[in-house]
Amino acid sequence: MFTLYNASAGSGKTTHLVIEYLTLCFRDIEKYRNILAITFTNNATAEMKQRIVETLTVFAFQKYEQFNGSQKAIFDKIKNNLQLNNAEIEKKANLLLENILYDYANFSISTIDSFFQRIIRSFALDLGLNLNFNIKIQLDEFYTQAIDTLLNRISSENKELSDRVLEVVKIKMEETGNWNVEKELLNFLPIIYNERAYQPLKAFEDVSASELHEESKKLFATINEIKNNILHLAEEGNRCIKNLSDQSNDFHYGKNGIFGWFEKIIASDGKNVKVGANITKAIEEKGAFTKNGMDVQSGDFEKLSSLVYTIIEESNKLNSQLNISKNLKLLLLLVDLKKIMDEIKMRDNLFYLSETNAKIFDNIKDEETPYIFEKLGNRYGYFFIDEFQDTSKMQWENLLPLLKNALSQHYYPFPDETGKVILFGDMKQAIYRFRNGDASLFKELSTADGYKKIINPNDKNCEQYDLQTLDTNYRSYKYVVDFNNRFFLFLKSLQEDEKVKFPLAEEYYRAVEQKIGNESGTGFVSIQFKTEEEEYLNKKVREAVDDAISKGFSYKEIAILTRGNDLGSQLGQLLTKKSIPVISADSLLLASSDKVNVVISTLQILANRENKIAILFIIQHLLRQDISNIPPAAWEDSYNFLLETFKKQGINFNPKSLIKLPLYSLVSEICRIFNFSQADAYIAEFLETIFQFENNKGKELFQLLHWWEEEKGNLSLSSAEGMNAVTVSSIHKAKGLEYPIVILPIQSYKAQATQSSFWYKNEDEESVFPYYLINCTKQLEDTKFEEKYNEEMEISAIDQLNILYVAHTRAKKGLYIITGDKEESRGNYAKFLHLFINHETENSNFIFDEEKNKYWFGNKDFKNEKIAEDYKTDDPTLFSLSFTQFNFNQLITTSAVTLSEEQEMGIYVHNYLSQLQTFPQTAEEIEKIDFSAEDKIYIPAIKKALLKIVNDKNLAPYFSNDKSIRAYNEMTITNAHGELKRPDRIVFLENEVKVFDYKTGKELPVYQQQLDSYCQLLREMGYENVSGQIIYL
Known part of the structure; x- marks a missing residue:
């Protein structure tokens, strides 16, 4: 089926x-x-x-x-x-x-x-691979190797390759004034492994580099030939015009008409052939050719018309050839580089993912x-x-x-x-x-x-x-679904006279209208058009966050979705400066953590004591002062000043001892020196990263530091769940997700090609080029590539519409749209919204706030009254679980700590209870427990602790084995600052959440403070009626 x-x-x-x-x-x-x-x-x-x-x-x-x-x-x-x-x-x-x-x-x-x-x-x-091949995901280093190899092969013995490289350098110089082509080749190389390049590059394998090189020279010769022909025709046309009259006002439209047309072509060296309505009318109607009663013989008119048509035809040929030529030289080098990448793959026994x-x-x-x-x-x-x-x-x-x-x-x-x-x-x-x-x-x-x-x-x-x-939407509330239904049905139906249209929308958006599956809530949409305020976008995003908070939403229920990472980064920094916690691609990077950077700087100092930047960073951290306030002595003799600073602060920093440690031990010791807790999510993830590096990549400090510089932009926290923070994400990354509140700052709709280039199969049997790589630009109009260009633009229009659809449909309860000026040019998102609102003039669900230039759709006064219900869930993954891989060697080599018998007993009982999934309900059940041999010496203490729980009637409801009770032992929760909290037991009843912590020894105020912090964190996650209790064992 x-x-x-x-x-x-x-x-x-x-x-x-x-x-x-x-x-x-x-x-x-x-x-x-x-x-x-x-x-x-x-x-x-x-x-x-x-x-x-x-x-x-x-x-x-x-x-x-x-x-x-x-x-x-x-x-x-x-x-x-x-x-x-x-x-x-x-x-x-x-x-x-x-x-x-x-x-x-x-x-x-x-x-x-x-x-x-x-x-x-x-x-x-069977696929021709060695069994022990190494998979490579990131290819940047191999791209660099391939380019270096290519450039090293330039020599007098390899003249064809040298000529190809020099021709690319020449083109680069003409276009940018810069002869360095390495960056351009690096940007160009990933095309090799794009799926669309598979068939074309396969076809190039059957053609020799010499044949391609020779034909490319012929193509450029043809371009010059066509340009010369156009110039010759333009000069002849210009002579014909001047023979009729050398006064521009004797011709319709003067110099902007047929009189000046030929001269403009000559001035542009045959490249600028533009045929406007003035020219078309002049050559189609003899009477529209001249004015002032000047008589034009039929022969002259026909000759000029023929010249114009021939120039247009030749110009179309020229434009086609010019578009082919733009990537031709790079394409030849691409074929060379593909062969070198294959050589590297064979040499190093690699497989490119x-x-x-x-x-x-x-x-x-x-x-x-x-x-x-x-x-x-x-x-x-x-x-x-x-x-x-x-x-x-x-x-x-x-x-x-x-x-x-x-x-x-x-x-x-x-x-x-x-x-x-x-x-x-x-x-x-x-x-x-x-x-x-x-x-x-x-x-x-x-x-x-x-x-x-x-x-x-x-x-x-x-x-x-x-x-x-x-066709039923169970995610979004009533007015969010209704707004999206109306908006996308409207966009689907846009006609040519609206200056924007989506030719493929009828097929793609046939089933766009949805039924409302969530009738329990109303919801709202806010549309903010541009105002005259300074930093308008930043201000309106902040206002939207504040408005959502005022409606009863928490930070973690809000997502800001952007079209590009640059805007997302900008908004993330803005909110962070305003003390609003943020989860974003930038904020999740390990390199965004000051603590991680302190560790890295310390490693850099151990590798090179002359690294003044790293030393000053550590001094700044230790003194807690701005760089401008650091004493002059720190600049003059930085390393000794650093050692002295460590000494004054009572920190035992011994570089000679540290440098002898294995990597994981070294990083762990640096964390201990600076008192960085592994409960910090960034430090925990960083230690895990070091553990993996030491086991899989290398054991030397210089290897680690080199790898860090290469990869730090890709190393992030593996999870940010549980943090009470605003999510800032690209629309693409948000696909498949949902958020109670979505803020959508989109200034413009991009009417541009999704694919910047395409492969064009060459049907000319006399040509050795099987394919051409063509840039997808407006210059393809009136060329043989026009049909392919129009097809790409039609599909790209749908791509852009789909991005809007994905963005709009992430919202569950409320959608804030922040856009530009509704009067701006076509292809503008604000224009779409303005046209839509005008279309919905009879819809009473729209409310206009003229002072703020803002529209509301739905329930403007919506209040989020179901925070607890939304976030109380049977799903334990609401919490961010952490399973750390410990370095066993590190554990057994750590300095021994002597525990008293009482402390050891207390720790064992604490751990036993923390792992117990089913609690005995009576003293008889306690006696029936089948203890392990390992438990033997601790059995009396364990039984005593269990009896304390069994005999306390107030504790009984929280340690029952009833299936209706949800209880989690040592569940890790991540707070808004990325710190990990781990209560011993959390119990969820129908109208109550209870947190327990097991303690041994004396009652201390710090224990209660710790318990209070657990309870507060659960309240911030949306739970109500949260309380805690310490059970002293």
């Missing part, structure tokens, strides 16, 4: 995916081994696995009344599909959960890249039943593909043999049924075409004819084809 889900934003796509998955598995508990679910990001993979396991856990261990809305919907649907009762579903869920957890390796949910990598690894020899799809495609494209898929075809008979609109053409071609095989086979224990292929997607959310996503696949498979053509030509009545449209 082939099923395609057309799932608009917020329509419960993941819910339906879980329904399909569990329905299949509940029919046969072993079936999960035969299912392959494919996603496009690691986060999506983790979310899908989590959702399935979480749903099974709830079905197995909770009562129906405790399910949330989504879980009830899944349960009811499965119950109806399979005609099962509640007890049967509970039993099956329990068994399936157990099977998956004990056989997790066969729980096959992965990204498409990971899946293809498994194939590469499994069939390395970006070649994965092409490598598989190369080996299966000519086979009807590819041998590398035989084992996989026997194992997997059920395929789920999420976000199908983002699948590339080559990825699809690689998957197709497996999918067709599944649809043609029968799998035990269903002898009368074939396998299943279930695709989930939405063309309106196709925003990754720049990464080769091809939504046309989804569009084609959305029709029965497309299904028969691509999947199963033999299914003439489409009995095995099922198209499901999910």
Whole structure:
């Protein structure tokens, strides 16, 4: 069965995916081994696995009344599909959960890249690879190597290559005045591994560099020939005009008409041939040629008309050749560089991750039943593909043999049924075409004819084809859905006379209107047009954040989505300066942490005591002074001043001892010296990074520092969940997510090509160039590339519309739009909104605030009254869990700390209770506990602590084993500053949250302060009625 889900934003796509998955598995508990679910990001993979396991856990261990809305919907649907009762579903869920957890390796949910990598690894020899190849993801260092190798090969013996490089240098000098081409080649090189370049570069392998070089010279000669011909024709036309009259006012439009046209062409060296309405009219109507009654003979008129038409024709040829020539010299070097990249790959036994799809495609494209898929075809008979609109053409071609095989086979224990292929997607959310996503696949498979053509030509009545449209929005509140319905229906219908239109919108946005699934709330949309205020955008974003807070939202419920990273970075810095906590790509970088930078600077000093910048940074940190206030002595003898500063502050800093330590031990010791706690999220992540580096990359300090400089822009906190902070993100990264409040600062709509260039197949049989690489610009109009250019612009218009759709549909309760001047030129987002509002003049849901130049749609006075409900969830991943990999050698070499017998006993009992999932309820149950041999000497103390809990009636409700109680031991919570907090036990009752901490020894005020901080953090997360209690053991 082939099923395609057309799932608009917020329509419960993941819910339906879980329904399909569990329905299949509940029919046969072993079936999960035969299912392959494919996603496009690691986060999506983790979310899908989590959702399935979480749903099974709830079905197995909770009562129906405790399910949330989504879980009830899944349960009811499965119950109806399979005609099962509640007890049967509970039993099956329990068994399936157990099977998956004990056989997790066969729980096959992965990204498409990971899946293809498994194939590469499994069939390395068949694919011509060594078994021990190294995968490389980042290729920048190899690009640099390739360019260096290319330039080093320039010599008198290698004249052709030298000529090619020198020609590129010459062009670079003419265009920019700079002869350095390395940067341009670095920017150009990634094209090699773009999927669209696979076929063209493959074709170039059959052509010698000499042939290409010779033809390129001919092409440039042809360009000069055409230019000379145009100049000759223009000069002849100019003579004809002057023979008629040398006075411009004897001709219509004077110098702006036919009189000055030929002269302008001559002045531009034949390159600037513009045919306006004045010229067209002059050569089409004899009477529009001249004025003042001047008589023009028919022969003269026909000759001038012929010259104009011939020049236009030659100009079109010239423009085509010029567009070919722009990348021609670079293209020749690209072919050279591709060969060098292959040499590096062979020399160092590498495999470039970006070649994965092409490598598989190369080996299966000519086979009807590819041998590398035989084992996989026997194992997997059920395929789920999420976000199908983002699948590339080559990825699809690689998957197709497996999918067709599944649809043609029968799998035990269903002898009368074939396998299943279930695709989930939405063309309106196709925003990754720049990464080769091809939504046309989804569009084609959305029709029965497309299904028969691509999947199963033999299914003439489409009995095995099922198209499901999910058209109810369960995510967003009423007015948010209503606004988006109206706005995108309006944009879809824009006509030519509105000066903007989306030619493909009718197909892509056919199912844009959604039903409202969340009737419980009203919601709102705010549209802020530009005002005359200074720093308008920054100010309005801050006002939107403040307004959301005033409506009862917390920082963590707010997201600011931007089109580009630059604006996001700017706004993140602005909010941070205003003391508003922010989570952004910049703020999550390890290099954004002052503490991490202190550690790195210390390492740099150990590597080079003359590193004055690093030394001054540490001095500044120690003295807590601005750099301008640091004493002069620090500048004169920085290193000795630093040592003296350490000494004065009582810090034992011994460089000779430190430098002898292994890397992880060294970094841990530096953290101890500066009193940096591992509870700090950045320090914890940094230590984990050092641990991984030491085990996988190198053990020398200079290696670490070099690697840090290369990679620090890519190293981030792995999770920021739980932080009460405003999220600042690009629209692309926000895809698939939802936020109670979205702030959308979009100043303009970009009417430009998504693809900056395209490959054009050369049909000229006499040419040795199989393809040309053409820049996609307006200059392609009136050339042989015009059709391709228009096609790209039409698809790009949809790309831009889809970005708006994704941005608008992330909001659950409120959407703040902050845009530019509504009177600005076409292609402007503000213009779209202004046209839309004018279209909705009769809609009473719009309220205009003239003073602020702002419109409100929906409930302007909306108040968020369900903070606690929104954030109280059965999902333990609300908290940021942390599992640290410890360096065992570091643990056993740490200086020993002598504990008293009482302290040791207390720590053991504390740890025992913290790991206990089920508590005894009576003294008799305590006596029946089967203690381990390791527990032996601590048993009396453990029993005493348990008896204290059992005998305290006030504690009983919080240590009950009732399934309705949700309790978590040592759950890690990350606060707004990235610090990790770990209460011993958190218990969630229906109307109360209770936090417990186990302590030994004397009662100290610091213990209560610690407990209070845990409670406050939970309150900030939206929980109500939170209290805490210390249990002294």
